[in-house]
Amino acid sequence: MTAIILQSKITCPNCGHQKTEIMPTDACQFFYECEQCKTVLKPLNGDCCVYCSYGDMPCPPIQQNKTCC
Numbered sequence: 001m002t003a004i005i006l007q008s009k010i011t012c013p014n015c016g017h018q019k020t021e022i023m024p025t026d027a028c029q030f031f032y033e034c035e036q037c038k039t040v041l042k043p044l045n046g047d048c049c050v051y052c053s054y055g056d057m058p059c060p061p062i063q064q065n066k067t068c069c
Helices: 050-054
Strands: 007-011 018-022
Touching (some): 007 050
Antiparallel strands (some): 007 018
16 A cells, blocks of 8 residues: 655646645645635646645645546
């Protein structure tokens, strides 16, 4: 069994700012506000959360080959 990685580095597509965040394990995160430019990120079509769209690691349920929220 592979360990689940709970940290993901989110990159803002608007300004390029990056920040490492801890992903929730009990809920999807649909919105994320970039602390630099204040753009509110939403998941891209086909993705379940902002980590799957803009992070360097997918969310924990996707890492476990499960469906996300």
